[in-house]
Amino acid sequence: MSQLHSRVWNTSRVGLAVLLCLSLIGSIVAPTAVAAQTATGPSNITEEPYRQPAPEPGDEYFEAAADDGSWISYVNPRDEYRDPYLGDGSGKICTVLLNEAGDPIVGESVPNTTVTIPTGETLDWHSSADPMTVEYPLTDNYERPLDADQFGTADDLPQGDGYMDSHCIEFHGPAIGDTIEYGEATVDGDRIELVGYIQRDGYAWESDVDPVETATSYEEAGGGWTYSEPTSHGQVVVVLQLASENGTATDVDANETTTSNATDVNSTDGNGSSTTDEAPGFGIVGSLVAILSLVVAVSSRQR
Numbered sequence: 590m591s592q593l594h595s596r597v598w599n600t601s602r603v604g605l606a607v608l609l610c611l612s613l614i615g616s617i618v619a620p621t622a623v624a625a626q627t628a629t630g631p632s633n634i635t636e637e638p639y640r641q642p643a644p645e646p647g648d649e650y651f652e653a654a655a656d657d658g659s660w661i662s663y664v665n666p667r668d669e670y671r672d673p674y675l676g677d678g679s680g681k682i683c684t685v686l687l688n689e690a691g692d693p694i695v696g697e698s699v700p701n702t703t704v705t706i707p708t709g710e711t712l713d714w715h716s717s718a719d720p721m722t723v724e725y726p727l728t729d730n731y732e733r734p735l736d737a738d739q740f741g742t743a744d745d746l747p748q749g750d751g752y753m754d755s756h757c758i759e760f761h762g763p764a765i766g767d768t769i770e771y772g773e774a775t776v777d778g779d780r781i782e783l784v785g786y787i788q789r790d791g792y793a794w795e796s797d798v799d800p801v802e803t804a805t806s807y808e809e810a811g812g813g814w815t816y817s818e819p820t821s822h823g824q825v826v827v828v829l830q831l832a833s834e835n836g837t838a839t840d841v842d843a844n845e846t847t848t849s850n851a852t853d854v855n856s857t858d859g860n861g862s863s864t865t866d867e868a869p870g871f872g873i874v875g876s877l878v879a880i881l882s883l884v885v886a887v888s889s890r891q892r
Contacts, residue, residue: 633689633833634688634689634690635688635689635698635831636688636694636696636697636698636831637688637692637694638688638692638693638694639693639694639695639734639735640752641734641735641752641753642751642752642753643663643738643746643749643751643752643753644663644664649664650663650664650733650736651663651664652664654747655747658747659747660747660748660794661738661746661747661748661749663736663737663738663753664733664736665733665736665737665757665758665759666731666732666733666736667717667733667736667757667758667759668758668759668760668761669714669715669716669717669758669759669760669761670760670761670762671714671715671760671761671762671763672714672762673762674761674762675762675763675764675767676762676763676764676765676766676767676816676821677765677816677821678761678762678763678764678765678767678769678816678821678822679759679760679761679762679763679821679822680759680760680763680769680814680822680823680824681737681757681758681759681760681824681825682706682708682718682721682757682758682771682824682825682827683737683739683755683756683757683758683824683825683826683827684704684706684723684755684756684757684774684826684827684828684829685739685740685754685755685756685800685826685827685828685829686725686727686756686781686829686830686831687784687800687801687828687829687830687831688830688831689830689831689832689833691799691800691801691830693735693740693752693753693754693755694831695725695726695727695728695734695735696725696726696727696781697726697728698780698831699725699726699778699779699780699781699831700725700726700729701725701778702724702725702776702777702778702779702780702781703722703723703724703725703776703777703778704722704723704725704774704775704776704777704781704827704829705720705721705722705723705774705775705777706720706721706722706723706771706772706774706827707719707720707721707771707772707773708720708721708769708770708771708772709769709770709771709772709813711763711767711768711769711770712760712769715758715760717758718758718760720772721758721771723756725778725781727756731756734756735753735754735755735756736753736755736756736757737749737753737754737755737756737757738750738751738752738753738754738755738796739754739755739794739796739800739826740754740755740796740798740799740800741754741796741797742796742797748794748796749796750796755826757824763816764816765816765817765818765821766815766816766817767815767816768813768814768815768816769813769814769815769816769823770812770813771812771813771825772812773807774786774827774829776829780831780832781829781830781831781832782829782830782831782832783827783828783829784800784801784804784828784829784830785804785805785806785807785810785828786804786805786806786807786809786810786825786826786827786828787800787803787804787805787810787825787826787828788810788811788814788823788824788825789823789824789825790814790820790822790823791820791822791823794824800826800828801828801830803828804828810825
């Protein structure tokens, strides 16, 4: 082989060695960065979800379930019956508080916060109404912080996902023809935003919905309902959410957030710094040193 051909061959070997090392670095860095992002999950969560399993038959707080599997009910300390009992009207006024990822919480991160919901004369007999006030954190102020499973689904339940998510007052005894009214909710405290209202007249409460996406304005929700046969039930859920660090509630599902973080390995934080983790062991600097050492070693063999 000529001297020129030998130099070309050796140069090619050096280039091939460099390409192989770069490929090795890529195979280490990319999965590691993705794994690091996935492990950390959403970075803006300031209160973890509150996981309280729904009562099962035989439990103290299990009340009843329909024979046809259309509904299920749990004991609520804030459930009251009108005296005198005027009719078959019944209903609920509830709040659900969500963290930045949309998971139910009890407000441990927002102490001394109160949500007030005016309820009108029709409920002035209820001890927890006129108005309804909800004080956070729920775990510090109520016997049963969460009493309803209003959202999600489970194969073995007619409604809900098997975990309590809402704080409600319940009432029985209004007459057919009576109107239940509620005013706009107000929040006294920091970091809780009013997302909107979900109102349903009748017994067909659908739990297979996202509360943030389903909530509407007060005007669109209706501000109340009138009892009529056969729809002698009604309820409303006031949807609340923690504001993120930039002051805005974040409408993002926890799983979607994790996936997004795992994919966007070159995302930046608020200061513009990269959030991508370096490769373990030598890291990028060490890998570059290894490349240079290899180049020198191969080059020396050309002499």
